[in-house]
Amino acid sequence: MSSPDLPLVAPQTAQPAPSGGSHQGTGKKQRVRRLSGRDRVAVVLMVAVPTLVVVGLVWLPAIASVLLSFTNWDGVGSLADVKVIGLQNYTDVFTNYPPFKPAVQHNLLWLVVMFVVATPLGVLFAVLIDKELKGSRFYQTALYLPVVLSLALVGFIWQLMYSRDQGLINAVLGTQVDFYGDPKWNIWAALFATCWKQVGYVMLLYLAGLKGVDASLKEAAQMDGANQVQTFFRIVFPVMRPINIIVLVITVIESLRAFDLVWVINQGRNGLELIATLVTANIVGEASRIGFGSALATIMLVISLVFISIYLWVVMREDER
Amino acid sequence: MSSTTIPGVGGRTLADTPRAPRRTPPARVVLYVFLIGASVLWLFPLLWALFNSFRDYSYTQANGYASFGGFTFSNYVNAWQQGDFGRHFLNSVIITVPSVVLALLLSSMVGFVVARFNFKFNLALLGLFTAANLLPPQALLIPLYRLFRAIEVPYWFSYSGTLLDSYWALIVVNTAFQTGFCAFVLSNYMKTLPYELYEAAQVDGLSVFKQYWKITLPLCRPALAALAVLEITWIYNEFFWATVLLQSGDKFPITSSLNNLKGQFFTDYNLLSAGSVLVALPVLVVFFALQKQFVSGLTLGATKG
Numbered sequence: 304m305s306s307p308d309l310p311l312v313a314p315q316t317a318q319p320a321p322s323g324g325s326h327q328g329t330g331k332k333q334r335v336r337r338l339s340g341r342d343r344v345a346v347v348l349m350v351a352v353p354t355l356v357v358v359g360l361v362w363l364p365a366i367a368s369v370l371l372s373f374t375n376w377d378g379v380g381s382l383a384d385v386k387v388i389g390l391q392n393y394t395d396v397f398t399n400y401p402p403f404k405p406a407v408q409h410n411l412l413w414l415v416v417m418f419v420v421a422t423p424l425g426v427l428f429a430v431l432i433d434k435e436l437k438g439s440r441f442y443q444t445a446l447y448l449p450v451v452l453s454l455a456l457v458g459f460i461w462q463l464m465y466s467r468d469q470g471l472i473n474a475v476l477g478t479q480v481d482f483y484g485d486p487k488w489n490i491w492a493a494l495f496a497t498c499w500k501q502v503g504y505v506m507l508l509y510l511a512g513l514k515g516v517d518a519s520l521k522e523a524a525q526m527d528g529a530n531q532v533q534t535f536f537r538i539v540f541p542v543m544r545p546i547n548i549i550v551l552v553i554t555v556i557e558s559l560r561a562f563d564l565v566w567v568i569n570q571g572r573n574g575l576e577l578i579a580t581l582v583t584a585n586i587v588g589e590a591s592r593i594g595f596g597s598a599l600a601t602i603m604l605v606i607s608l609v610f611i612s613i614y615l616w617v618v619m620r621e622d623e624r
Numbered sequence: 625m626s627s628t629t630i631p632g633v634g635g636r637t638l639a640d641t642p643r644a645p646r647r648t649p650p651a652r653v654v655l656y657v658f659l660i661g662a663s664v665l666w667l668f669p670l671l672w673a674l675f676n677s678f679r680d681y682s683y684t685q686a687n688g689y690a691s692f693g694g695f696t697f698s699n700y701v702n703a704w705q706q707g708d709f710g711r712h713f714l715n716s717v718i719i720t721v722p723s724v725v726l727a728l729l730l731s732s733m734v735g736f737v738v739a740r741f742n743f744k745f746n747l748a749l750l751g752l753f754t755a756a757n758l759l760p761p762q763a764l765l766i767p768l769y770r771l772f773r774a775i776e777v778p779y780w781f782s783y784s785g786t787l788l789d790s791y792w793a794l795i796v797v798n799t800a801f802q803t804g805f806c807a808f809v810l811s812n813y814m815k816t817l818p819y820e821l822y823e824a825a826q827v828d829g830l831s832v833f834k835q836y837w838k839i840t841l842p843l844c845r846p847a848l849a850a851l852a853v854l855e856i857t858w859i860y861n862e863f864f865w866a867t868v869l870l871q872s873g874d875k876f877p878i879t880s881s882l883n884n885l886k887g888q889f890f891t892d893y894n895l896l897s898a899g900s901v902l903v904a905l906p907v908l909v910v911f912f913a914l915q916k917q918f919v920s921g922l923t924l925g926a927t928k929g
Contacts, residue, residue, distance in 0.1 A: 346832055349737050353753075356800050357756050357804055363767070364764040368767055428662070431658075436652075438656075441663060442659045444915070445663035446662065449670075451908065455879055463893055471689060474689055507922055556758055560761070566863070566867065567863075586766050600765065614758065
């Protein structure tokens with residue numbers, strides 16, 4: 304691979320003076336009118352085929368989930384004899400479904416921990432590694448090694464730490480805590496293992512952002528007598544606003560999607576309830592409550608769409624510049 | 625968010641003097657200790673798994689895990705045989721390779737059209753793709769599950785007689801999901817290519833498809849390579865869809881097969897360690913061999929490439 308390095312961050316991401324789109328100064332983009340018939344067919348196909356795949360397998364099922372959430376379908380029998388029951392499923396979710404409340408609480412806790420622990424740690428490591436001290440490569444590699452592992456595998460690797468009888472933590476402390484089994488502990492055990500993976504990811508995103516910050520800005524701030532911390536919080540951090548928003552949105556979405564790790568531990572029961580595992584358990588388990596599970600799925604969908612919109616707004620607006 | 629207290633490093637003391645002469649200031653020492661400590665802490669769980677995967681079960685039972693000795697290679701042999709790892713690795717390849725190729729092909733087409741032409745719907749199209757990758761997969765589970773169950777296919781096409789519990793289901797779902805992300809990254813990358821290329825190609829009479837195939841794709845090689853590395857890792861690591869869309873254990877890709885084996889591995893942590901190391905090995909090899917692509921792929925997706 305003797306390819307040129309990929310630009311990690313486009314100049315317009317994190318520089319005070321946007322350098323504008325890449326098409327400025329070149330000819331205007333072509334209108335499709337000037338295309339021959341064959342070319343037109345090619346363009347239509349190149350858009351239509353991928354769009355059909357994505358719409359058919361992602362967006363239509365999402366819409367179907369919303370529609371099904373207003374029905375009482377239990378998955379048996381055909382769709383023809385489905386009764387529409389309005390908001391009944393939602394009422395059930397909120398009023399007489401005991402696991403729902405802990406699941407929401409756990410998802411929120413997940414979000415808070417990712418924000419308050421994993422993100423600041425990732426930012427801190429990024430800033431320190433960005434100083435290019437001796438051994439930066441080693442620290443960077445060590446910290447983001449867990450990023451490449453699957454969350455399911457992270458669950459197994461941490462089992463060697465957490466286990467009650469054979470785990471290292473209990474062996475060292477001389478305790479007998481069943482970190483994965485005890486509902487008092489298991490959410491924290493899962494969160495700790497998730498942070499271990501998440502920190503490297505945040506660090507990487509911020510490292511990319513920091514590389515794009517103009518060095519002259521920092522220098523100017525130092526000349527004006529700002530110390531390092533002031534420089535970071537008043538100059539560097541604000542300039543990285545797009546990255547901040549992206550990390551924020553990704554954190555929210557990932558917290559909402561959290562699934563693999565707790566599913567591996569105990570399928571999201573007994574202190575590890577999450578919205579994602581409730582949806583799955585309502586469908587794949589023996590109790591196939593399709594309408595009810597769809598209501599849960601729709602709740603997830605609505606929350607994530609709010610944040611996806613923010614994300615799109617940020618990245619697309621950069622596009623426009 | 626700005627009220628983060630930073631443990632272990634007093635930020636105020638880090639007023640570093642540029643190009644300090646040989647003497648390392650005390651603040652620097654603290655910094656190094658902190659970074660090295662963190663790195664060791666981060667590597668430790670993996671190293672611990674590696675360390676115990678080479679040790680004999682009866683030895684660790686007798687002496688506890690916090691001991692040293694009893695080294696053997698037999699855990700790997702046992703894990704490989706009991707877990708039928710050869711088969712599951714093959715499953716992972718069968719699912720991952722077509723998914724990555726298809727996702728890159730479909731997304732590069734969309735990216736090309738968006739970057740090359742000035743359609744009014746470009747932004748909306750890109751939004752449709754990008755957002756698709758960010759939806760929670762659980763929210764699509766029910767319709768897709770029923771859909772795959774309802775589509776009956778001949779037995780030579782899928783042993784189960786439907787698309788459910790077949791490799792096909794996983795390939796199409798992974799493709800659809802990842803196309804969104806790749807389209808976003810590739811369109812950004814393609815927009816950095818000079819437009820004169822296409823004008824020249826137009827003069828030479830190259831058709832639009834040839835422009836995509838002969839000009840754009842070769843120029844996007846670095847981005848395609850970065851994405852391929854990233855996508856291979858992601859789809860190899862994919863757990864949710866594999867768990868819910870497959871039912872027969874022999875079809876599981878390696879990542880979800882470990883969960884299937886939990887029962888057998890549960891009491892023997894040395895075996896579990898060996899299994900974990902085996903599952904982690906391919907991604908770690910990819911990661912170390914292609915670190916640059918991996919990092920640039922990740923950051924391309926989050927920032928503008």
